[in-house]
């Protein structure tokens with residue numbers, strides 16, 4: 001479990017995080033949801049230690065990360081896997097080498113054979129058992145995300161952070177990537193945090209959702225509760241999504257058949 005307590009961050013006097021308190025639960029997909037510029041990436045960077053909050057604390061499974069000794073912070077960092085927005089693969093390395101990279105960095109005690117076994121296991125787990133020799137330029141966007149996931153879990157991460165894992169993917173591939181992240185989270189009991197503004201992900205894998213708006217947490221709950229949330233900013237966010245609007249219209253206007261009948265060309 002990751003506990004965030006009263007985290008505040010400002011740039012040049014402009015507050016971006018205005019006292020965020022929330023928890024990310026173990027073994028669940030925790031979605032950090034919100035529109036552009038609401039502070040999701042800044043919060044993520046504070047959590048993984050790339051940025052320092054001005055005020056507040058961040059605790060990983062009972063160990064305080066903020067302002068703790070370098071050794072303690074490094075130990076926590078080693079348990080963090082990151083799936084970056086653009087996958088961030090090394091173009092000059094094969095899929096196998098990309099996946100092996102964090103093992104070389106973080107677990108120098110592993111032998112070459114142990115690393116190979118682990119990489120092969122992870123690539124198989126994400127459905128890329130035959131792609132190890134390919135270069136990033138030779139694979140699709142969805143495959144790149146899969147390599148990113150394999151690389152993140154290779155060192156047996158306890159915490160997995162995914163920055164907009166669906167960006168640049170078609171809807172079907174997005175669902176598959178969401179499903180994979182969900183399966184892995186449950187299989188290995190990982191605390192997964194996913195930055196998103198994708199309502200499809202909310203519906204598919206939103207086991208715990210934290211809604212940010214202008215640097216404040218305005219709501220948290222799960223996918224079954226979100227459509228009934230009585231927070232105007234959240235409602236506005238949800239219903240700005242065209243699919244949700246369409247679904248609501250189907251509901252309001254007596255089903256899809258009625259809408260289709262109404263929109264059929266006459267004569």
Ligand SMILES: Nc1ncnc2c1ncn2[C@@H]1O[C@H](COP(=O)(O)OP(=O)(O)OP(=O)(O)O)[C@@H](O)[C@H]1O
Pocket residue numbers: 011016034035036037038039040041042043197
């Ligand atoms: N290093 C920085 N220096 C100054 N301002 C920053 C910095 N990083 C972020 N900001 C500002 O903080 C605000 C929140 O940015 P952030 O990237 O966290 O938004 P976001 O919710 O992740 O948006 P998006 O979904 O568009 O990525 C923005 O106004 C941004 O310009």
